[in-house]
Amino acid sequence: MCIGERMNLDYLNERQKEAVFITEGPLLILAGAGSGKTKVLTTKIAYLVKEKGISPSNILAITFTNKAAKEMKERVIDLVGISAYNIQISTFHSFGLKIIKENYNVLGYNKNFTILDSDDSLSVIKKILKELNYDATRYNPKMIKNKISSAKNELISPSNYKKLAYDDIGEIISKVYSKYEEKLKINNSVDFDDLLLLPIKLFKENKYILENYQEIYKYIFIDEYQDTNEAQYQLSKTISEKYKNICVVGDNDQSIYSWRGANYKNILNFEKDNKNTNIILLEQNYRSTKTILEAANCVIKNNIERKDKILWTENECGNKIKYIRANDERQEANKVVKEIINLQEQGIELNKIAVLYRMNSQSRVLEEELLTRNIPYKVVGAYAFYNRKEIKDLLAYLKLIYNQQDDVSLLRIINYPRRKIGEKTIEELSTKAILEGKSLFEAISSGKELEFKHMMLEIINQVEKVSLTELIDIILDKTGIREELKSEKTLEADIRLENLEEFKSITKSFEANNGIISLSDFLDEISLVSELDEKDNENVPKLNLMTIHAVKGLEFSYVFVVGLEENIFPHINSFESNNELEEERRLFYVAVTRTKKQLYLFNTFRRTLMGNTNINPPSRFISEIDKIYIDNNDEKEEVIMNNYYNDDIDIKAGESIIHNEFGKGIVISVEKSIITVAFKKTGIKKLMKNHKSIKKV
Numbered sequence: 001m002c003i004g005e006r007m008n009l010d011y012l013n014e015r016q017k018e019a020v021f022i023t024e025g026p027l028l029i030l031a032g033a034g035s036g037k038t039k040v041l042t043t044k045i046a047y048l049v050k051e052k053g054i055s056p057s058n059i060l061a062i063t064f065t066n067k068a069a070k071e072m073k074e075r076v077i078d079l080v081g082i083s084a085y086n087i088q089i090s091t092f093h094s095f096g097l098k099i100i101k102e103n104y105n106v107l108g109y110n111k112n113f114t115i116l117d118s119d120d121s122l123s124v125i126k127k128i129l130k131e132l133n134y135d136a137t138r139y140n141p142k143m144i145k146n147k148i149s150s151a152k153n154e155l156i157s158p159s160n161y162k163k164l165a166y167d168d169i170g171e172i173i174s175k176v177y178s179k180y181e182e183k184l185k186i187n188n189s190v191d192f193d194d195l196l197l198l199p200i201k202l203f204k205e206n207k208y209i210l211e212n213y214q215e216i217y218k219y220i221f222i223d224e225y226q227d228t229n230e231a232q233y234q235l236s237k238t239i240s241e242k243y244k245n246i247c248v249v250g251d252n253d254q255s256i257y258s259w260r261g262a263n264y265k266n267i268l269n270f271e272k273d274n275k276n277t278n279i280i281l282l283e284q285n286y287r288s289t290k291t292i293l294e295a296a297n298c299v300i301k302n303n304i305e306r307k308d309k310i311l312w313t314e315n316e317c318g319n320k321i322k323y324i325r326a327n328d329e330r331q332e333a334n335k336v337v338k339e340i341i342n343l344q345e346q347g348i349e350l351n352k353i354a355v356l357y358r359m360n361s362q363s364r365v366l367e368e369e370l371l372t373r374n375i376p377y378k379v380v381g382a383y384a385f386y387n388r389k390e391i392k393d394l395l396a397y398l399k400l401i402y403n404q405q406d407d408v409s410l411l412r413i414i415n416y417p418r419r420k421i422g423e424k425t426i427e428e429l430s431t432k433a434i435l436e437g438k439s440l441f442e443a444i445s446s447g448k449e450l451e452f453k454h455m456m457l458e459i460i461n462q463v464e465k466v467s468l469t470e471l472i473d474i475i476l477d478k479t480g481i482r483e484e485l486k487s488e489k490t491l492e493a494d495i496r497l498e499n500l501e502e503f504k505s506i507t508k509s510f511e512a513n514n515g516i517i518s519l520s521d522f523l524d525e526i527s528l529v530s531e532l533d534e535k536d537n538e539n540v541p542k543l544n545l546m547t548i549h550a551v552k553g554l555e556f557s558y559v560f561v562v563g564l565e566e567n568i569f570p571h572i573n574s575f576e577s578n579n580e581l582e583e584e585r586r587l588f589y590v591a592v593t594r595t596k597k598q599l600y601l602f603n604t605f606r607r608t609l610m611g612n613t614n615i616n617p618p619s620r621f622i623s624e625i626d627k628i629y630i631d632n633n634d635e636k637e638e639v640i641m642n643n644y645y646n647d648d649i650d651i652k653a654g655e656s657i658i659h660n661e662f663g664k665g666i667v668i669s670v671e672k673s674i675i676t677v678a679f680k681k682t683g684i685k686k687l688m689k690n691h692k693s694i695k696k697v
Contacts, residue, residue, distance in 0.1 A: 009043065012036075012043065016040045019040050023047070023048060023245070025245065026240075026270070026274035026277040027278045028247075028248055031249050032282055032311045033251065033253075033590070036282065039075075041247075042075040044247065045076050046079035056087045059088065059219045061221040062090065064223065064227055069089055092235065093192065096196050099213070107198055109190070118145075118192070124180060128180060131179070132179070134176075137417075137418065142493070143487060148173070148176070152197050153193060159178075203238050214241065215242075222246070222247070225270070227255065228263065229260075229262055252306050254552065254590050255586055256552065256587045256590055264305070268307065284311075285315075289315050290317045292593070293593075294629055295629045298629070311593070323622065326603070328605065328607060329563075329604055329609070330369075336600075337369050340355075340375065341375075348558065349541045351541040353557070354556040354558070354560070355544070355545050355560040357545075357562050357563050358548060359568070360498065362609070364502055367385050367545070376541070377545055378543070379545045380544050385499070390497075391499060392412070394503060396409040396412040396413045397475050397479065400413065401456070401459060401460050401475075407440045410441055417481055417484040419448050419451070425448070441456070467511060468510065468519065504610060505608045507611075508608060509608070548588075551590065556596065557597045558597060559595040561588075561601050567616045570584035570621070603618050649694075656697035657694050660693040663681055665685075666678050
């Protein structure tokens with residue numbers, strides 16, 4: 001009787017079984033989307049315990065989220081029984097905390113050390129800036145906090161950071177970083193990044209402690225290995241170095257988190273780091289139709305930095321991908337919703353449908369259309385557009401401009417962005433207003449709050465002279481909101497600023513539909529829309545709206561991907577390097593492979609986003625899909641495409657071109673369909689090689 005039969009592993013395919021049976025030495029499992037990687041991991045752990053007699057306490061399994069760790073634990077308990085409770089199954093940070101708790105004295109901490117959360121860390125950094133006499137409005141505390149966090153995850157100490165500093169801001173960050181570490185130690189505290197950094201430091205400086213943990217954890221499993229950063233990579237490598245029984249599972253084609261430190265090359269280099277690595281490809285997909293998988297394969301093969309892997313399935317062929325082009329973002333939203341209503345009429349529940357977009361700001365037009373049609377939805381991983389903090393802040397400014405008696409709006413924004421107007425000042429102002437029988441705005445007569453009042457009066461004096469869209473720009477500039485978010489230099493701040501810029505699309509739309517309208521009319525309309533928003537009933541199935549980053553790990557029967565235009569998706573920022581462009585392609589691959597039954601691709605001829613109207617070519621990702629897999633009902637599509645592109649013109653580096661908007665330029669490089677051009681007036685730009693706006697000189 002073979003081993004597989006003893007464990008009743010008939011539910012696994014041959015490649016999955018092979019992965020389970022390899023128990024010694026390094027193993028790389030390249031698991032494609034929907035290929036059952038969690039099933040393989042949990043079965044492999046159970047196999048070690050039940051068939052190989054390995055003690056549960058000798059097994060370490062690491063994943064990235066508490067939810068994933070909990071699910072893995074439950075599955076292993078089902079397979080192994082109560083002995084599974086002795087298996088260390090956790091996130092990287094939970095495992096790191098366990099090591100620190102067991103060795104706090106060696107690391108120089110007391111037993112009752114505390115862990116600072118993100119807000120606590122920010123408060124410490126603000127205090128340090130004050131102590132060092134640095135202006136927090138000039139040197140953004142959140143930006144500094146994120147720089148320190150990135151340094152820790154790259155294992156860069158304060159002293160090394162100082163050596164790497166090449167400008168004034170780098171020098172300042174190194175000083176703050178050094179002080180920050182001192183304060184944490186004095187206060188017997190660690191931050192979230194220390195949960196990875198300190199175990200690495202402990203092992204590096206104490207060989208006997210490392211050897212002890214290597215003896216305990218002889219079998220190591222790392223899930224989602226393509227998402228590991230430098231600290232996670234080093235921790236995994238160090239603890240597995242003695243026995244080399246490390247199994248990593250991941251998919252380099254689904255690495256989409258470089259902006260938070262993940263290095264997809266960790267999975268590509270695994271076999272270089274570990275001699276005699278066994279490699280198993282899990283390519284059979286149990287989720288999607290043949291058509292969807294073939295489309296995904298068509299696109300991802302265009303990436304150079306990857307290991308070859310071709311998804312296949314025994315599922316049905318399925319429908320062709322529906323590709324629908326609209327005139328603008330409103331028609332796009334309208335067409336999306338019509339398709340969703342068609343699905344509802346066929347008996348499809350809304351919770352089986354997802355609408356995906358590249359940027360949070362794209363959800364606004366979709367939300368308005370859904371609200372108008374009374375279709376319940378939820379924005380996954382983000383607030384609904386009108387309920388986002390930055391939008392509520394902007395609306396508070398508009399309300400106070402319109403009505404200076406609005407104390408609620410004033411209290412929301414009087415100290416945002418930070419103006420050193422504290423709670424005590426606000427209490428005194430409130431008392432004064434009550435005694436004088438005035439609004440808070442009227443009662444202001446001194447201090448920083450008077451500066452705020454003068455600023456608001458300047459904006460109020462502009463209202464009759466400018467359009468609503470221009471008024472939004474004035475608010476963002478004069479209040480300092482735009483400058484504050486730009487200086488923060490974080491993904492979250494960029495998203496908030498994108499959403500604020502997108503608000504200008506709303507004002508432009510109102511102006512286009514109604515001519516010049518008053519601030520009063522605009523606020524009335526907005527109030528009606530936002531009042532409808534977030535009417536929540538958990539018992540009602542809801543449509544899922546989310547960014548593509550947020551959909552990783554999920555699956556839906558019907559998936560809509562909107563905004564598939566150059567400069568939107570792929571994002572304009574990705575044109576700076578081939579690595580960034582390849583990550584955008586992996587992001588599209590993730591979107592496609594979330595789909596079980598039917599995929600819809602949407603784009604527009606022109607789009608107003610963040611207040612700017614642009615005509616962008618269709619996304620290159622659409623053209624990378626073989627036409628046999630696409631159902632394009634738009635008979636005008638070929639005409640539209642021809643309006644964008646020349647026949648493929650032969651452009652070489654060093655040649656001169658003329659662009660309709662940017663003028664004359666010299667081609668620096670040519671990379672497939674993208675050319676990099678140095679223009680005399682506007683600098684370096686990346687462009688589609690055969691776009692109609694380009695002519696050879």
